[in-house]
Amino acid sequence: MxxxxxxxxxxxxxxxxxxxxxxxxxxxxxxxxxxxxxxxxxxxxxxxxxxxxxxxxxxxxxxxxxxxxxxxxxxxxxxxxxxxxxxxxxxxAGRRVPGPTSEEREQRLLRIYRDLPTEGQRALIQSAEAMRAASRR
Known part of the structure; x- marks a missing residue:
C-alpha cells in the first residue's frame, strides 16, 4: 500500500x-x-x-x-x-483507527517474514493475528 x-x-x-x-x-x-x-x-x-x-x-x-x-x-x-x-x-463502525501505513515498513515486515523458517513464519502470523484481535476490542 x-x-x-x-x-x-x-x-x-x-x-x-x-x-x-x-x-x-x-x-x-x-x-x-x-x-x-x-x-x-x-x-x-x-x-x-x-x-x-x-x-x-x-x-x-x-x-x-x-x-x-x-x-x-x-x-x-x-x-x-x-x-x-x-x-x-x-x-x-466501532473500530479503533489503525495507524498510518508505510510501504517501507510493510516491505521490511515482508523481508523479515521471508527470512524466517516455516515455524517462525507461523509464529509471526499468529502473533500478528493476536495483536489485530486485541486492537479490535
Missing amino acids: TTGPSNPGDDAAEDPAPTGEDLAAILTRLLEETGRTQKELAAEAGIKYPTLNAWVNRTRGTSRIDADDLRSMTEVLRLWRADVTPAQLFKA
Whole structure:
C-alpha cells in the first residue's frame, strides 16, 4: 500500500462521527449528500454490494469490517467530495483507527517474514493475528 498526503490512517486524530451516527447512518447521509448510490459505492470501493447493503441496513455487524474496506470507502467518498475522515468511518463502525501505513515498513515486515523458517513464519502470523484481535476490542 502506498502512502501520501491522502493516506486514510494519517487522519486518526480527527474528530469522530457525530454523536449517535453509526456506520449505517454516516454512509446513508454521505450517499445522500453526494447523490450517489450504495451500488456505486460498492463498485468503486471494491466491496460486494450485498455486503455494503447489509452494513447500511444493519443486518450485518460492522466490528469486523476489513480496514482496507473502510479505507477504500473513505477514499471513494472523498473523491465524490464528501466531507469524511477515515477516523469517522472507523469509529462509526466501532473500530479503533489503525495507524498510518508505510510501504517501507510493510516491505521490511515482508523481508523479515521471508527470512524466517516455516515455524517462525507461523509464529509471526499468529502473533500478528493476536495483536489485530486485541486492537479490535
